[in-house]
Amino acid sequence: MSKRYHLFEVYGIELEYILVNKESFKVAPRVDEILIKKAGELISDIENGDIAWSNELVAHVIELKTNGPTKSTDDLAEKFHENILEINEMLDSLNLQLLGSAAHPLMNPDTDTELWKHSYSEVYALYNTIFNCKGHGWSNVQSMHINLPFYNDSEFEKLHAAIRIILPLLPGICASSPILEGKRTGFKDTRLEFYKSNQKEIPELTGSVIPERIFSKAEYYTQIFEPIKRAIKPYDKDKILDHHYLNSRGAIARFDRNAIEIRLMDIQECPKADIALCALVIEVLKALVNEEFCTLKTQKSWSEKDLFLILNEAIKYAENAVIENDNYLQSFGLKAPATINEVWKQLYKTVKPNIHKSHHQTIEMILEEGTLSTRLLKALGDDMSEKHIISVYREVQNCLKTNTLFQP
Template sequence: MTVGTEHEYSINDAHFTALPVSDQIIKAICGRFESEIRFGEVNLGKELQKSVIEFVPRTPASGPAALEAQIFSGIEKFYRVFPARYHLLGLGMHPTLTLDRAIVWDHDEGEYYEAYDRLFNIRQHGWLNIQALQINLSYAGEKDLLVQYNRIRTLLPYLIALSASSPMVEGRLTGAMDNRLLFYRENQKEIPGICSGIIPARLSSVAEYKSAQEVIYTELRERDAAILCEEWLNSSGLIIRFSRQCLEIKALDEQECVRSDMAFVAFVSSLLRCTTLPVESDQDSLLALTETAIRQGTAGLLPELEALYSHAWRKATAEERQYLPVIKERIAKGSLAEQIAERYRKEQAIEPVLADLAQCLRANRPYGAE
């Protein structure tokens, strides 16, 4: 199995005000506005909002170390090219960004954005202020695809709890730990099958998946939005990318540094080697667990997470065991969202927290590590 990742970071000034300048950054590098460019060991790309830029490793890998090396080299190169002008920041949402300052990419692919906007209104959280860590896992044929798909869907609530890093919206704590998913799961509510409440149903065949897609495509065509009838339309927490022959996990909030991201790669990869896991598989139960994860982070699923960690450690490779302690720390201390919220309640100031988190990304050091 090979793994690939996608990492989304907000672009900020020195005081962590989000800057809608991804287009200007790309143009400064290559001399023109492009959606994606080669940038050393990574591809650098735009997102819907111009205050976010995406780093993608140029090649997938068999484990987290090679991916980490590629992405972190991209981060280091970015700061060599822009040593003081911009500050990158992880997290699932920018904590203080307001929608009036969220600017949509306006150089190409406008026809897709126009269709989305007409159907769903993209000028809202859930579209414009989201940053995800996406993990892409290869599969070897339909049998392997189905086994891995059905295992991953049962892991999503726990991964959501661990990765939650968006406790603040427009400068205030909301009480939820994963506000990105609160907004994201509603952003296409007019056609609910697109997102499926984050957790997809159990799958018995590829034909079943494609049939469900076609139902959505039919509705889109009826709404004069056939342009959106592509495999990437599916916005569930787990989708199939047939063109890449991989499963794409979309439910995770971006973390504070590349090493923390890779800890999730190690955790998922090791758990997928387990033939049995102490997790629910019933759809209603998974949806209820997801609600707990979104609202409480790790605090609501602590015994289950501890059990999963034990299973992961037993099945992990030597390389993966170098990363899993980050997950152990998240279980012990709380998700990044829980730690941010706790610190903000004590200090009543977010800028120092963001400065520390930005430094974590720049140094590739997990938050709270010595």
Template sequence: MHRAQPAQSHLGTEHEYSINDSIFRPLAISDRIIERINGRVEHEVAFGGIRVSKELQKHVLELIPASPGNLGRLEENLFSGLQELFRATKNEYQFLGLGMHPLLTLDQTTYWDHDEQDYYQAYDRLFGIKQHGWLNIQALQINIPYRDEQELVGMFNKIRSLMPYLVAVTASSPFVEGQVNSYMDSRLVYYRRNQSQIPQICRNVIPERLEGIRDYVEINRNIYRELKKQHAQILCHEWVNSRGEIVRFTRRCLEIKAIDEQECLHSDMAICAFIMALLRTDLELEDSESHLLAMLEDGMRRGVAAMRPELERLYALAVRNATREEQRYLPLIEKRIEQGSLAEIMVQRQKEEKEILPMLSQLAWCLKENIPYSAEPGRCG
């Protein structure tokens, strides 16, 4: 049996934030902001001690740490860079996390129209990218290094089994075009069908169980074969695999893609701490595909409410296996399991206040100050 033990606590993360005006209308100006801070338009620039990158959707910027690190170092590095971004743009914009922009309509944004057009044109020809699954999704991507094949396979399979739980506790996209959706994680609803013409690419988010690296290599080869049939060879790269977890051989890491972006960096790091602590356990979960897909659907639809007792059990295991640093972050996970995912808190707040803009202002403040949003009086902290 492969035991999943993370190689080290040094992670890589990627954080996607929408650009907005004062009343949270999305602004498709990522190129203008990059030009402002860099002097010219490039798809990724070093700035404020971090890297600032474009995303496919032009109303989103991605923040990437300067290098992998432990949780505290990542949080400090990214928050410092974010503060510098606010200063450089003179606080003219509201930046917002979350798994989707809650108000965006598709006429309000477009896709990046500078370099890398060949890739986007291929995607558009195959799938039509003017849809929410392309132009309105924001993910927290977590890159976990592996040392060897055994570690890769063990961690991959454990993350696969944990995926429904992770999706439930991190759901943060309950609004679509200003309306409450029937799902707490609407991002994955769109994400899992945005390439439905070639279903092998996303495969309903849950990846296949691996016995070895060869299994994964064959999965990618099958995807590439389908792309070549559609004369889309340009997309035949490891990043085209869109399951909720993929292997990045070029970076020697596993990349988790299924998680909604949270409201602030501290919350993002708490999610990382939860995952890393669980990877140290010997926990064996039900991993049949039908069971995982059913749980994923329930977690997407209902969030924490779908599996609170199971999440409480996982949290207790995480606490026992966490490093001292991870234990500093885990209380936020405990609070989310108790109160509900960010999406559940947002829906309840909207029911109470009847308006969404005050809540979005609070969430933007949480990002700017790096303070988690709360269901308790005071809303943040």
């Protein structure tokens, strides 16, 4: 068992990036070459000071993460950016480059997907057998995960309650996947549209995306982990899949490390945006845990079905989604109807004094100019030619290099 921490004592952040060919702009399944170049041999986790590098399910995605728990998000954007610059420099001789955003706009998953063939490959192969991972919901979904600790059941109860009611709002600041295979999908957060159903063969794994009303470890095992274990049994004859990893709700409890991992945030164009949004979400969760918006009893009362209805609208419309549920809005001091953008503006106004000043401008720009999805759609306009899509997404690549926000 890893060391246990109290609420908000430390954080763990994970960011996923796509490797693309500089000339063709196609995804490049060559993450193994980068890991070998860095370590001199193929190892699945490379420690690079405060940041670690690792592979993912598919061979064209590399994950950067805090190397163990970190006590502050204040300087994380710079640390992640330094690693991105290092990787891009290594990629230069291979004619490759990293790309941010949650979905490659032109990737054809049927022809372009290559599963990771090295460490954990038996796990990935089994997933592929069960779910067919050659689909956008598996092979073209880059996200940011926030890991937040809890010490005991009492802290788990407060943290899980707070996270559950904020999950439906996350696409309203984080959506960055409006284009697939060269077409507008009609969803600002297409990654999450696929997330809802990419494990439909075994519905116990994802549930309703919003986790159930469960506020203790014992309940979690009885109501979530045990049904998952029973459901996977016919598929996993050799017992190689762990229930912690199989749980695919939008926030998952990791009792093996006493943390909850939030999974509904699309990756942005650069770490500056990602870490600013992390800081905002963390401060809002702190305020909820401290019952500054509404009581713990009110937070615990929300059913996953009612929260999912709000999330579903957010997946489609992001910040422009309209919330009609008056009780939900009253929890944050607002009246129905209100857009998710209006909710975030209210939340930001409340917690702004607690957010490091270096994040203010970034958060305010996103709240004023819209999610990355909205800004991408504005930049693309009516020209959905492959040439124009590539030119816009090359600007997104440049944002990753310069650690600046995308502005159409």
